[in-house]
Amino acid sequence: MKLVVVSAGLSVPSSTRLLADRLAAAVGRQAADAEIEVVELRDLAVEIAHNFTNGFPGRRLAAALEAVAEADGVIAVTPVFTASYSGLFKSFFDVLDREALVGKPVLIAATGGTARHSLVLDHALRPLFAYLRAVVVPTGVFAASEDWGAEGLEGRVERAAGELAALMTGLGGTKREAPPAVVPFEEQLARLAAS
Numbered sequence: 001m002k003l004v005v006v007s008a009g010l011s012v013p014s015s016t017r018l019l020a021d022r023l024a025a026a027v028g029r030q031a032a033d034a035e036i037e038v039v040e041l042r043d044l045a046v047e048i049a050h051n052f053t054n055g056f057p058g059r060r061l062a063a064a065l066e067a068v069a070e071a072d073g074v075i076a077v078t079p080v081f082t083a084s085y086s087g088l089f090k091s092f093f094d095v096l097d098r099e100a101l102v103g104k105p106v107l108i109a110a111t112g113g114t115a116r117h118s119l120v121l122d123h124a125l126r127p128l129f130a131y132l133r134a135v136v137v138p139t140g141v142f143a144a145s146e147d148w149g150a151e152g153l154e155g156r157v158e159r160a161a162g163e164l165a166a167l168m169t170g171l172g173g174t175k176r177e178a179p180p181a182v183v184p185f186e187e188q189l190a191r192l193a194a195s
Contacts, residue, residue, distance in 0.1 A: 026161030080112035105167035
């Protein structure tokens with residue numbers, strides 16, 4: 001069973017990546033056979049921008065898109081920017097194949113400086129993944145600055161992880177039709193040159 005974690009944190013260290021890692025570890029404890037791969041969007045920012053301008057993913061972006069498409073479950077974590085998900089987060093899901101998340105369980109999470117941004121889960125992330133026809137677990141996890149080390153965050157992490165693990169386990173035996181393979185830009189150029 002494959003779990004892919006998409007983290008859109010920009011700083012190093014990143015509270016977004018910290019939350020992503022905690023969620024992944026919790027799912028790993030509840031679905032012991034889960035193979036976990038992390039996609040750090042900060043490292044793919046230039047390739048994502050190039051994909052918009054030339055229509056083709058670079059090699060690392062193609063690998064990340066393929067990992068998400070082949071996953072049995074996804075954890076998607078973004079920092080809050082201007083009361084919504086970050087532009088980098090949205091851009092990644094804009095270049096993802098439209099069929100890649102159909103019926104796939106997704107755990108949504110976000111980080112922000114204040115608890116007032118927690119509505120981002122229900123007013124931005126859920127609609128995005130509903131549009132992509134993913135199965136969003138009932139418990140989303142938001143971590144404000146004051147949540148780190150405070151009572152309550154670990155409980156939400158464990159509950160959301162349990163929901164994702166249950167969906168992944170339930171869907172693990174079901175084979176979905178694989179989306180079309182992502183061909184990196186360089187390979188497409190080589191094919192054109194050879195023809």
